Structures are given as C-alpha cells and as structure tokens.
Amino acid sequence: MPEQHPTSPARTVGRRLRAPLAAVAAAAALSTLAACSAPGSDSGSGAAANTTPTAVSTAVGNTPATLTLFSAAGLETYEQGLADAFMAKYPKIKVKLRVEADNNYNTVLPRLLASDSTPDIVAPNDLLGGVKDNLLTNLDAYDKAYGWSDKVPASALAPGRVLSGVIGGGQLYQAGGSAGPLVGVFYNKELAAKVGMTKVPASVSELEAVMAKAKKSGITPIVASNQDGLIGHLYNLLLGDYMGADKLSDIVYHQTGATLDTPAAVQATETLQKWIKAGYFASDVNSVNQEASYGQFTGGKGLFFFQGSWITQTIDKTFKGRYGVFPMPPAEKNGPYAGMTSNTLAFSIAARSQHKDAAGLFLNFLTTPEAAKVAVKNGYAALTSGTASPAKPSLSGTLTEQIQTGYAAIAADNGFDSWLQNSAPAVGTKLTQQLQLLVSGKVEPAAMVKTLQTTYADALKSS
Incomplete structure (x- = not known):
C-alpha cells in the first residue's frame, strides 16, 4: 500500500486508494431494466454543458x-x-x-x-x-x-x-x-486455535474476551504500529461501532452540526484506553512503524491485526494461508456492522x-x-x-471468501464510513499525536475527544 493512511472518497493523487486484496468471484442476477424513453435518444447530444439532464434514455445499448x-x-x-x-x-x-x-x-x-x-x-x-x-x-x-x-x-x-x-x-x-477494501480484524490462525477462538466474535465484548484469554496465555492480543498513528485503524472502527457509521461520515463530509464531542465517541476512546491499560498491545507500540508491524504479525508476535485488506499483497509473501479476516464486530451483539472503505x-x-x-x-x-x-x-x-443477504462472517472458507463476506455484511447494514483523519489534514496530524499520548497514559479519553473536535472545528473555520 503506497500510503500509511487511506484516502477518503475525495481521492488524492492516483485518484483512488490502491488497496489490493485477493480476488473472489462475485455473481448475482440483476433484473433487466426497461427503457425509460425513446430508443436512440442521447441527453448529452447537442447540450455541451447540460449539467442537469431530465429526459434521459436507458435504451442506448444498440446505438453506436x-x-x-x-x-x-x-x-x-x-x-x-x-x-x-x-x-x-x-x-x-x-x-x-x-x-x-x-x-x-x-x-x-x-x-x-x-x-x-x-x-x-x-x-x-x-x-x-x-x-x-x-x-x-x-x-x-x-x-x-x-x-x-x-x-x-x-x-x-x-x-x-x-x-x-x-x-x-x-x-x-x-x-x-x-x-473497495475491507478494513477489519486480521487474525493468526495458529494463535486463534491456541486460545480456542472457533467462531467470529459477535460483539466488541466477545472480541475483548478473546483478547483477555490471549493475554492470559502469554500471547500479545493486538499487533499495531503507532509511531505513525496506525492504531487509528482500530480507533476508527471503534468510532464507527459506537457513534454509528452515519455520524462518523457526517464529520468527514463536514455536515452541518456534525461533532465528535459526543458520549459515544468518548465511549469508543475509553474502550481503546482500556485495551491499552490491559496490556493488549506491545509495550513499545509507539515506536513501531507500519512495516515493522507487518513483520510482527507474520512473525507470529500477536493474535489480531486491525488493518485493511490491501495488506494481503504484502503479507501473502511469507504468511499466505496462515491468517484470516473478519469484519469488526458490532458494539453490541446483533448490532450493525460498520467499517471504513473507499468506493x-x-x-x-x-x-x-x-x-x-x-x-x-x-x-x-x-x-x-x-x-x-x-x-x-x-x-x-x-x-x-x-x-443484499450476505452470508454470516465465519472463520471457515478461503481468505477471499472471508473478505467478500465481511464487505457484504457491512454493505447490508449500510455501514460504510470513512477515516476521521480524512475530515481535515490537521485532524490527521492531531489524531496521531493524541493516539500516542493515549498509549503513554498522558491524555484521558474525554480530553482527547475534545482536542480532536477543536482541531476539526478550527480546520473548518480556516477552510
């Protein structure tokens, strides 16, 4: 992946996030669409700058x-x-x-x-x-x-x-x-078997229970890099879970009245802080960069890796067949799935x-x-x-089937959102700083959320 932080739907250079992942055949039948107006018409013809066509035709497939x-x-x-x-x-x-x-x-x-x-x-x-x-x-x-x-x-x-x-x-x-890519929970199959994880956790609390068991077994629950703020992948997933995908997207898209300073965002931040204090990350996570985190995951140094499916191209070289992925579990069992992607x-x-x-x-x-x-x-x-009615995420099947299933589960819940840092460059910079402070115990969740909201509001004023 050429960038440490994914791009938003408003693409940067290269136009879209290049997020390679293993291919899986997608098949579905769509109903034939009937023509909506006379065959052969072309709403663009003779209207060089018609920005709002009204009389459009779908019967143009046989028109050169x-x-x-x-x-x-x-x-x-x-x-x-x-x-x-x-x-x-x-x-x-x-x-x-x-x-x-x-x-x-x-x-x-x-x-x-x-x-x-x-x-x-x-x-x-x-x-x-x-x-x-x-x-x-x-x-x-x-x-x-x-x-x-x-x-x-x-x-x-x-x-x-x-x-x-x-x-x-x-x-x-x-x-x-x-x-687009699936951002979710990658897992080491061997370590998952050791801790008895036989099914996809159905909620954040179930995921937390697996991590607690891993920690007790001497296994680092989460591999991450935070020298570059990439604990942010997990943080964004938690924000989507607790705030809801639509509320997180409202911030990224600058919707009027959108704010991060909410009890739900604080709860997401408190969850991350709890995992930090429980020792679910390596003690040196603030000094680990993205490349090193790839090596740690493929080297069996941790159970989970919160990342995007673009990483498969890199880690398949040494770890193919030894890992899987599932979507981030909902905040509550049977709740909606949410996750970041780019179309x-x-x-x-x-x-x-x-x-x-x-x-x-x-x-x-x-x-x-x-x-x-x-x-x-x-x-x-x-x-x-x-x-529209996807299969339930599971630990069985090929990696490509797991990716497709996870993506479809989020789509079925209308849960696609974006990365908080895509709301403004200043927010991305501040988020990395705040995540590092959270890891080192130098900021509390409510204060972190307020700081990010202030940065966001200031960025909007200056834009």
Missing part, C-alpha cells in the same frame, strides 16, 4: 457511440478491464481510455472538463469544485431511471452526493457500483459530454456481476444487488 474514460495510470489495467467487459456486453459502444500520469491526473482533469475535448467519464478528486464550476453532470435522472439508490448501499453513494457545497447528501454527481466503482459524467446516456449506461454497468468480477480480479471486494 464512443466514450472516453479519463484514467490515472495506476488504475489503467483495472479500468481497461471494466471497459473491455462493458464493450463485450454492448459492442456498439466503444470505450477508449485516455491515460494520464498519477501525479498529473488531478491537475489536468479540471482543464479537460472545461474544454471542448472533454472526456465523458471521470473520477474527480475535487468533487465539490467540479460541481461548483458546472463541470459535472447531475445524475439524479439516471439514478431514478436505473434505480441505483435501490441497488447500491446509501453509504456507498453518499460520497458522490452534494448539497449546498457539502458532500454526503443531496444531488448525485458520482455513482456506479460498490467495490472504487464511482465515476462522474462530464457536463460537456456529448454522450451522456451512453455514459449513464456505463455507470449502470458498474452495478452488474460482470463489473464486480473485474473489480475482484483487480484486487477489490465487490458486491451487486444479489449480495
């Missing part, structure tokens, strides 16, 4: 068109795979990739969107800027025509919605399917596109099993409407 997809180089293979699968299904519509170097993508895109040679399909880093400058298409009519809101979890569509200059609600400007199947349609309906068909294709298979082949968990 050529779409341009603007791709960052790091995602060229993945997005070419999507294009090839789409063209196999709709051979009369061609999709050509225009590829730009990762470090130039975000700089070049706004100029392209404002030009007469705009690409049709893009994934802007600055969604708010694109909407403000009328460079992107309002997708509400396509959402209604194709029923995306019924097929894709609301929490996966939220990063593509804009209302009054705020992401998270309102009109849809970025859409597609749902695919790799979300795209926008340029306002100046001359083939909006064909582009809309491409975005709808991203909700199908064919697109899901491309996503998982390229290292992502993916789902379609056929995974």
